[in-house]
Amino acid sequence: MFQDDAFFGYARAGSIDGHTQYPVVLDTERDVKVTGDTIEVLGERFRVSFNAPLASTLSAGYQVSGDIVLLYSGYEGLQRPGRLMRVLREIRSKYGFSKLVYLQGPVDPYTAPVLTYLGISIFDDFNARLEGMNGVRYTQLGRLEVGEDVSEWNSKYLKETVGLLRGAIIRGTLREAVEKVAASSRGLELLRRSDAAYGEFEQVFPRRTKYILSNSLEALYRPDLVRYREYIRSSYVRPQGWDVALLIPCSARKPYSSSSTHRRIEEFIGDIDRGLHRVVITSPVGVVPIELEETYPPRFYDIPVIGHWYEDEKMMIRDTLVDFLSRNQYRAVVVFVDEDLAFLSDYVPRGSEIIIGDIRDERNLRALRERLLSLLPGKGESIERETREKYQSIMRYQFGDWILPYLREARVVRQFNQDMLVVNGKPYLVYNKDMGKFTVHRNAASIFVENSKFLVGIDDFKPTANVYAVGVRSATEDIRQEDEVVIHHEGEVRGVGIAKMPYQAMVQLKKGIAVKVRN
Numbered sequence: 001m002f003q004d005d006a007f008f009g010y011a012r013a014g015s016i017d018g019h020t021q022y023p024v025v026l027d028t029e030r031d032v033k034v035t036g037d038t039i040e041v042l043g044e045r046f047r048v049s050f051n052a053p054l055a056s057t058l059s060a061g062y063q064v065s066g067d068i069v070l071l072y073s074g075y076e077g078l079q080r081p082g083r084l085m086r087v088l089r090e091i092r093s094k095y096g097f098s099k100l101v102y103l104q105g106p107v108d109p110y111t112a113p114v115l116t117y118l119g120i121s122i123f124d125d126f127n128a129r130l131e132g133m134n135g136v137r138y139t140q141l142g143r144l145e146v147g148e149d150v151s152e153w154n155s156k157y158l159k160e161t162v163g164l165l166r167g168a169i170i171r172g173t174l175r176e177a178v179e180k181v182a183a184s185s186r187g188l189e190l191l192r193r194s195d196a197a198y199g200e201f202e203q204v205f206p207r208r209t210k211y212i213l214s215n216s217l218e219a220l221y222r223p224d225l226v227r228y229r230e231y232i233r234s235s236y237v238r239p240q241g242w243d244v245a246l247l248i249p250c251s252a253r254k255p256y257s258s259s260s261t262h263r264r265i266e267e268f269i270g271d272i273d274r275g276l277h278r279v280v281i282t283s284p285v286g287v288v289p290i291e292l293e294e295t296y297p298p299r300f301y302d303i304p305v306i307g308h309w310y311e312d313e314k315m316m317i318r319d320t321l322v323d324f325l326s327r328n329q330y331r332a333v334v335v336f337v338d339e340d341l342a343f344l345s346d347y348v349p350r351g352s353e354i355i356i357g358d359i360r361d362e363r364n365l366r367a368l369r370e371r372l373l374s375l376l377p378g379k380g381e382s383i384e385r386e387t388r389e390k391y392q393s394i395m396r397y398q399f400g401d402w403i404l405p406y407l408r409e410a411r412v413v414r415q416f417n418q419d420m421l422v423v424n425g426k427p428y429l430v431y432n433k434d435m436g437k438f439t440v441h442r443n444a445a446s447i448f449v450e451n452s453k454f455l456v457g458i459d460d461f462k463p464t465a466n467v468y469a470v471g472v473r474s475a476t477e478d479i480r481q482e483d484e485v486v487i488h489h490e491g492e493v494r495g496v497g498i499a500k501m502p503y504q505a506m507v508q509l510k511k512g513i514a515v516k517v518r519n
Contacts, residue, residue, distance in 0.1 A: 002067055002100055003511035006170040007481055007501055009204045009223075010092070010119030012100075013169040014512065016042055016067075022100065023116050023166055025107070025159045026124040041102060042122070044068045062091060068122065069095065072104045078111065081189045088118055089200070097505040109138050109161040113178040114187035116165045118194060123162065128154035172209040179218050188218075195221035202227055204502040207480040208437075212301035214284040217312050219303075222284075228297055229286045229316070231397060233323035239291065239389035242277035243331040244375050247321075247348070249341055249359065250282030252305065255293040261360060265336075268365040272376050277330070281341060283313040286320035291390040292397060294436035307340050314343055321347050332375050336368050387412055391421065391431065391438075398437055398484075399453065406447045440484045442519050445493040448486040454478055456485050456499070456506060456515055463487055463495045467515040475503035475514075485515055495519060 002022070004014040015021050020042065026032055033040040038047055044065040062071045069091050078084065091101060102122035107115060108131070112123065128138070132151030137144045138158065168174040178191060194201055195218070205223035212219065219225070246269075251259035257266070269276070278290035280298075288298045309317075325333070325348065333352040335344055342356050353371045357364045391412065395403055407428060410421040420427040421438075428444035431437075440448070448454055457474035458467055467487060479485055479499050487495040497517040499506075506514040 001511070004097075004501070004505070004509065005512065007204075007505065008169045008172060008174040008206065008209075009117065009201060009502075011116050011165075011169050011174055012097070012119075012121060013166045016100075021166060022121040023112075023162050023169075024122055025128075025155075025162050026122065027155065028124050028126045028129065032124055032126075039070075041070070042068060044070075046070045048072065062087060064095070064099065067099055069099045069101045070104060071101055071120070078106050078186055081186065081193055085118075085190070085193050085197070088120075089197075092119065096508040097502075098508045107158065108185075109158050110142070110181055110185035111187045111190075112158065112162055113165055113174075113181045114185075114190045114194075116162070116169075117174060117178045118190065123158075125155040125158055128158045172206060173211075175209065175222055176213050176215075179216050191218060192221075195223070195226075198223060198226055203477075203480075204504070205480065207482045208296040208300070208435075210300075212284070212297055214301055214303040217310060220284045220312055220316055225284055225286075225297055229320050232287050232289075233320055234327075235396075235401075236289065236324065236327070237396065238277055238289065238328040238330075239393060242275055242389070244275055244372070245277050245279050245325075245328075245330040245333045246372070247279050247281055247333065247335045247337065247344060249337050250280050250288070254299045254301075256280050256288070256298075257290065257293060264360060265365065265368070268369045269372055272369070272372055275376055276372065279324075281317060281321070281337070281344065283309070283317065286316055287324050289393065291393040294433060295394060295397060296436055299436050309340060309343070317344075318347050325349065334368070334371055334375070336364075384412070387419070391419070394431075394436075395429070395438060400478075402451050402453065403447070406444075438484070439518070440486065440496045442493065442496055445486045445488075445496055449488055449491055449493060452476060454483055454485045456487050458487055458489055458494060460489050461494075463497075463515070463517045465517055466513045467495075467497070467517060469501065469506055469509040469512050469514045472506045472514050475506040477503055479503040479506075487515060487517065 002014055002016045004012045006013045026041065038045055046063045046065050062069050071087065100121040101119060103115060103120045104124065105126050107123040108127060129151040132154035133149050135145060135147045137146045137150040138154050165177060168177045181187065202223045248265065250256060251261050253259040256262050280288040280290065282288060283303060285298050285301060292298055333348050335348055335352060335354045336359060337344060337356060338359055339356060345354050355364055355367055392404060395407060407421055407423065410423050410428060413420050413422045419431040421429040426443040427441045429438040430441060432439055453476065455476045456467065456472060459471045459473060461471060481499055481502055483499045485497060485499050486493065487497060495517050496519060497515040500513045500516055
């Protein structure tokens with residue numbers, strides 16, 4: 001019996017029978033037992049019709065025994081990534097998270113990250129030993145011909161790599177690990193194929209991770225970044241009354257408004273910004289309305305800035321910005337950017353005000369002020385209204401439009417250095433500025449039940465610190481790992497907390513923490 005301790009999309013970390021931790025590399029000399037046409041792995045037996053175990057001559061396929069799906073002829077699968085993806089999709093369709101997948105034979109330290117990302121939890125060191133016996137040594141920078149038997153070294157190196165992947169799953173940094181290695185192997189094609197299957201992978205990709213290190217163009221297609229841009233393109237609604245858009249560049253420091261560059265802009269226009277909507281243009285996120293600057297992912301990414309935009313980035317910004325402006329009509333659009341973002345002028349409505357140059361130069365800042373004075377009545381928004389508009393926008397982004405009628409008249413009350421949205425004297429949502437999100441107070445749980453949103457249905461018990469998967473009856477499909485959720489039993493609220501599994505895993509598994517309970 002296996003138990004999951006952590007998830008990252010389809011990747012999972014846990015233990016089998018309380019001792020073998022996965023993802024794991026089995027030692028073919030010790031852990032894989034072959035008797036005639038039978039292979040025994042981790043207590044499960046598989047019958048295979050070939051003479052040499054782990055050979056590469058079989059057609060791609062799989063067998064199931066107990067908790068393990070044996071995916072054999074991995075060599076052929078890696079030569080045909082599209083076929084491997086189809087087989088994995090079929091396995092997921094049939095068994096979901098209820099089985100662990102063992103890929104037989106072909107893994108090396110350079111494909112292990114993406115294969116783990118795709119949901120494979122068990123490997124063996126057959127290929128590592130074979131290459132080592134042929135004088136090929138694994139190193140951090142790739143394979144090295146050494147002309148001597150290094151099979152033990154390779155086996156150890158592979159096991160240590162997969163051990164690091166286990167830690168990355170637990171820490172929520174697996175995607176970064178995959179992107180670091182994928183470019184040097186066939187894993188890049190597998191990664192691109194998984195990103196192309198956005199709808200499938202988005203359902204299990206965490207709502208938020210520890211951080212986003214955008215060190216390659218592959219980061220543009222992370223499911224969490226695509227999810228955000230899809231929201232901006234198809235669902236985002238600008239705050240009412242903010243009818244002049246000011247497009248400005250991002251900053252290295254986040255949130256953007258705390259940076260010296262953005263504070264410098266504020267010095268020149270802070271007294272005339274009633275009705276002004278600052279919109280930040282950036283990569284890899286795309287378009288960030290300023291009221292969402294504290295949320296995930298806008299506040300939690302880092303990217304090397306070189307003053308040059310690649311075509312992939314330009315296309316991403318074009319598509320996001322054009323859709324954003326077509327859905328959100330502005331009385332006027334003002335572009336205030338450095339030379340490297342001059343291409344934005346091709347994507348904004350005809351007649352937009354465009355100032356291109358050093359945005360720190362006082363002459364350009366004065367020119368911006370003059371343009372805005374001609375468009376805006378002057379005097380800034382009241383802090384109360386600005387805060388209300390910001391929180392409504394974040395609520396809409398985090399939970400959806402359905403929640404707004406319940407909190408439109410909520411008062412913003414500051415207590416214990418946090419803002420709370422209070423309805424009839426009761427706190428409903430508490431804003432966590434460091435996380436850029438709302439936490440759900442138990443007082444608000446009933447409105448989630450009423451609308452069947454972010455719900456985890458459980459057996460008849462009172463949750464304490466955690467809700468384990470064995471006690472989960474149902475989970476709504478809007479839940480992603482790290483979401484705020486409401487726990488209930490047949491409509492009766494039993495608590496609130498944070499999802500620690502994809503919703504599918506909650507209902508398919510019998511072990512592991514499904515929800516970390518808050519109250």
